[in-house]
Amino acid sequence: MRQTLFRLALTSLAMTLLGLSAPALAQLSIEITGAGTNRMPIAIADFAGDSVVSQALTAVIRADLDHSGQFSLIDPGATPLSETTQVNYSDWNSRGADALVTGSVTTTPDGRYETRFLLYDIQKQAPLGGQAFISSSAQLRATAHRVSDFIYQKLTGVAGIFSTRIAYVVKSTGRYELQIADADGANAQTALASREPIISPTWSPDGTHLAYVSFEAKKPIVYVHSLATGRRHVVANFKGSNSAPAWSPDGKQLAVVLSKDGGSQMYLINADGSGVKRLAHSSGIDTEPRFSPDGQWIYFTSDRGGSPQIYRMPATGGDAERITFQGNYNVTPRISPDGKSMAYIARTDGRFQVALMDLATKQTQILTDTSRDESPSFAPNGRMIIYATEINGRGVLATVSIDGSIKQTLSVQAADVREPAWGPFVK
Amino acid sequence: MRKLLFAAAVSLLLAACGSQPPAPEQTGAGAAGSAQSAARNGAQSQAVSSDKLDMTSLAALKDPRSILSKRSIYFDFNQYVIKDEYQPLIEAHARFLIANPTMKMLIQGNTDERGSREYNVALGQKRADVLKKALQLLGVKEDQLEAVSLGEEKPRNPGHDEAAWAENRRDDMLYSGEY
Structure with a gap:
C-alpha cells in the first residue's frame, strides 16, 4: 500500500x-467523543525484542482498539512479554483483563522486522491464535493494523477495519x-x-x-x-x-x-x-x-x-x-x-x-x-x-x-x- | 413578451438588410470577429451618441449604465421559480443573444449551503434550467445556451446567515470569454 x-x-x-x-502537510487528528457501554478489557503487553520498534507497534495496536470504542485497555505492566512466555491466567484475571496479547519483534538478516503475536482468552484460559508478519520499517504501521484486525475479528466476530x-x-x-x-x-x-x-x-x-x-x-x-x-x-x-x-x-x-x-x-x-x-x-x-x-x-x-x-x-x-x-x-x-x-x-x-x-x-x-x-x-x-x-x-x-x-x-x-x-x- | 419577440424580429430583419444605425445591429459579431466588432461598436456609440447606449453591443455587457451588466437573478429557499422582478433583465439578455447569435451564454445555478451537496447540485441545475428555458421562450437558440450548476460550492457570500444564503441562491449569466 x-x-x-x-x-x-x-x-x-x-x-x-x-x-x-x-x-x-495537515494530518487528521482524532478525538473520541463517545464510547461503547460494554467495552471488553484487554491488555496489550509490550512485545519482546527491539523495544523502540515494539513501542511503535503496540502504541498503534492499543490506539486502534481503544478508538474502536469496543475495548478498554488494561495496564499491561512494564515487562515485555513474548508469544512464547507462559501466561499466568489467574494473575491477568485479577488485573481485570478478559484478553491478553503478547508478542515479539526481531530483526531479520536482511534488515526487516519479524513480528509475532499471540492472543489469549483469559476467562477460557486458552490461546485464540496468532500470526507472524515480515515487514520493512515503513510497513510497521500497516502490520500493527493487521494485528488489530486479527484481535478485533477474533474477539467480536466481525472483520476489523483498521487496515x-x-x-x-x-x-x-x-x-x-x-x-x-x-x-x-x-x-x-x-x-x-x-x-x-x-x-x-x-x-x-x-x-x-x-x-x-x-x-x-x-x-x-x-x-x-x-x-x-x-x-x-x-x-x-x-x-x-x-x-x-x-x-x-x-x-x-x-x-x-x-x-x-x-x-x-x-x-x-x-x-x-x-x-x-x-x-x-x-x-x-x-x-x-x-x-x-x-x-x-x-x-x-x-x-x-x-x-x-x-x-x-x-x-x-x-x-x-x-x-x-x-x-x-x-x-x-x-x-x-x-x-x-x-x-x-x-x-x-x-x-x-x-x-x-x-x-x-x-x-x-x-x-x-x-x-x-x-x-x-x-x-x-x-x-x-x-x-x-x-x-x-x-x-x-x-x-x-x-x-x-x-x-x-x-x-x-x-x-x-x-x-x-x-x-x-x-x- | 410578444412585444419583445417583435423587436427581436425587427432587429434581425434590419440586420439582414444591412441597415445602418441607429437601429440595433452588429448581429454578425462572430467569436473570431468579436473583439473587432466590439471596438467598432464602442467607437460608434461614442461617435453617434455619448449618452445613448447600444443595448446589443458587446460594450453594453460591461457598462454599468446598461441592464446587461446585471448578471444575476435570485431565488427563494428551496425554490426554482423566477420572480417577476427579473423579467426585464431576462428580456434584455434575450434581445442581446438574439442580436448576437454567435455569442454563447453559460448559466451557472447556485444554492445556499444547507443540505446535501449533490442535491444542491441538482437544485442549482433546476435554477439554471428555468433561466435557460425562459431565454429560449424569448427566442434565444438552444445552442447559444449552456445551463450548469455549481451547487453550494461557490458561495458569493461566505457567511452562514439568512442574508448570505439569500445572496447565494442565484443564477449567474456569463458570456463567451468570461468563463
Missing part, C-alpha cells in the same frame, strides 16, 4: 496541470485537496489538488480507483482517478452538469447524474466513459444514485413527490418505490454492506442528521447529535459510519457506530474537512 502511495506521489509530480500529490483507508476533501483558503489516509487518519496523501471544488469521491469496489466530481472547468465533470498511477480520465463531461458518481458492485459501470437532456436525471455509463444510457425519466430532480451491494437496486434522492425523499428502482430500470416518508427532507442514501439497512441524512427541526433505517421493518433511528451532517459512508464491516459535519463553524469528519454509542471526530487544523468515503477491505 505504501509503495502504491509512493508511486502515486511520484507519478503525480508529472501532472503539472494541477500541481499534485505529496504527503499532506482500510478513507478518502475525503480538505478545503483551505482557495485550495481543495482530495486526500487519502489510513482509517486512523495517519499517512494522509494528496491525490488531487485544485483551486476549484472537488466533491463526491467514491471508491471503486476493488479500492484501486476513485470517482469524483471536479469543478475545475467551471462546471461539474465526473472523473475516475487511478490511485496506482495518479492518472485520471473523464467519465462524464456532457453539456450541462455531470455529477453524483456511484460504482456498480462489479466496478464496470457508474451511475451518474447528467443534465444533458434537461433536468438532473440518472444514467449508467461504462467506467471508461463509453456507452451512456438513461436509467429513468422524471420531471423533477433525480440524484445521488447508489447501488445496493447485490446490484439489484439503485437507491436515489428525488423531489418527484414535492420534497426530497429517497426512492429505489431496479438497476435494470423500472418503476420507482418510495422508501422514506417521515419529514420533508431525506437525502443521500447509502446502503450497508450487508444490504439490510440504509444510512441517510434526515432534516428534523432544521437539523441535518445521520439516520439509519432497517430496510425490512422501516424502523429509523437518528444516530448523531450534530446538526449539519452530510455524506454518510459505511465502513466495509458495516459497524461504523463516517460522515461530514460542522463543529464550532469548522468542517470535520466524524464516525458513529450503527447503534449511535461510539463517536469520534477527525479534524485538520485550520481547514475544513468534508466528503468522506470509506474504502473497501484491503486484499
Whole structure:
C-alpha cells in the first residue's frame, strides 16, 4: 500500500496541470467523543525484542482498539512479554483483563522486522491464535493494523477495519485537496489538488480507483482517478452538469447524474466513459444514485413527490418505490454492506442528521447529535459510519457506530474537512 | 413578451438588410470577429451618441449604465421559480443573444449551503434550467445556451446567515470569454 502511495506521489509530480500529490502537510487528528457501554478489557503487553520498534507497534495496536470504542485497555505492566512466555491466567484475571496479547519483534538478516503475536482468552484460559508478519520499517504501521484486525475479528466476530483507508476533501483558503489516509487518519496523501471544488469521491469496489466530481472547468465533470498511477480520465463531461458518481458492485459501470437532456436525471455509463444510457425519466430532480451491494437496486434522492425523499428502482430500470416518508427532507442514501439497512441524512427541526433505517421493518433511528451532517459512508464491516459535519463553524469528519454509542471526530487544523468515503477491505 | 419577440424580429430583419444605425445591429459579431466588432461598436456609440447606449453591443455587457451588466437573478429557499422582478433583465439578455447569435451564454445555478451537496447540485441545475428555458421562450437558440450548476460550492457570500444564503441562491449569466 505504501509503495502504491509512493508511486502515486511520484507519478503525480508529472501532472503539472494541477500541481499534485505529496504527503499532506495537515494530518487528521482524532478525538473520541463517545464510547461503547460494554467495552471488553484487554491488555496489550509490550512485545519482546527491539523495544523502540515494539513501542511503535503496540502504541498503534492499543490506539486502534481503544478508538474502536469496543475495548478498554488494561495496564499491561512494564515487562515485555513474548508469544512464547507462559501466561499466568489467574494473575491477568485479577488485573481485570478478559484478553491478553503478547508478542515479539526481531530483526531479520536482511534488515526487516519479524513480528509475532499471540492472543489469549483469559476467562477460557486458552490461546485464540496468532500470526507472524515480515515487514520493512515503513510497513510497521500497516502490520500493527493487521494485528488489530486479527484481535478485533477474533474477539467480536466481525472483520476489523483498521487496515482500510478513507478518502475525503480538505478545503483551505482557495485550495481543495482530495486526500487519502489510513482509517486512523495517519499517512494522509494528496491525490488531487485544485483551486476549484472537488466533491463526491467514491471508491471503486476493488479500492484501486476513485470517482469524483471536479469543478475545475467551471462546471461539474465526473472523473475516475487511478490511485496506482495518479492518472485520471473523464467519465462524464456532457453539456450541462455531470455529477453524483456511484460504482456498480462489479466496478464496470457508474451511475451518474447528467443534465444533458434537461433536468438532473440518472444514467449508467461504462467506467471508461463509453456507452451512456438513461436509467429513468422524471420531471423533477433525480440524484445521488447508489447501488445496493447485490446490484439489484439503485437507491436515489428525488423531489418527484414535492420534497426530497429517497426512492429505489431496479438497476435494470423500472418503476420507482418510495422508501422514506417521515419529514420533508431525506437525502443521500447509502446502503450497508450487508444490504439490510440504509444510512441517510434526515432534516428534523432544521437539523441535518445521520439516520439509519432497517430496510425490512422501516424502523429509523437518528444516530448523531450534530446538526449539519452530510455524506454518510459505511465502513466495509458495516459497524461504523463516517460522515461530514460542522463543529464550532469548522468542517470535520466524524464516525458513529450503527447503534449511535461510539463517536469520534477527525479534524485538520485550520481547514475544513468534508466528503468522506470509506474504502473497501484491503486484499 | 410578444412585444419583445417583435423587436427581436425587427432587429434581425434590419440586420439582414444591412441597415445602418441607429437601429440595433452588429448581429454578425462572430467569436473570431468579436473583439473587432466590439471596438467598432464602442467607437460608434461614442461617435453617434455619448449618452445613448447600444443595448446589443458587446460594450453594453460591461457598462454599468446598461441592464446587461446585471448578471444575476435570485431565488427563494428551496425554490426554482423566477420572480417577476427579473423579467426585464431576462428580456434584455434575450434581445442581446438574439442580436448576437454567435455569442454563447453559460448559466451557472447556485444554492445556499444547507443540505446535501449533490442535491444542491441538482437544485442549482433546476435554477439554471428555468433561466435557460425562459431565454429560449424569448427566442434565444438552444445552442447559444449552456445551463450548469455549481451547487453550494461557490458561495458569493461566505457567511452562514439568512442574508448570505439569500445572496447565494442565484443564477449567474456569463458570456463567451468570461468563463
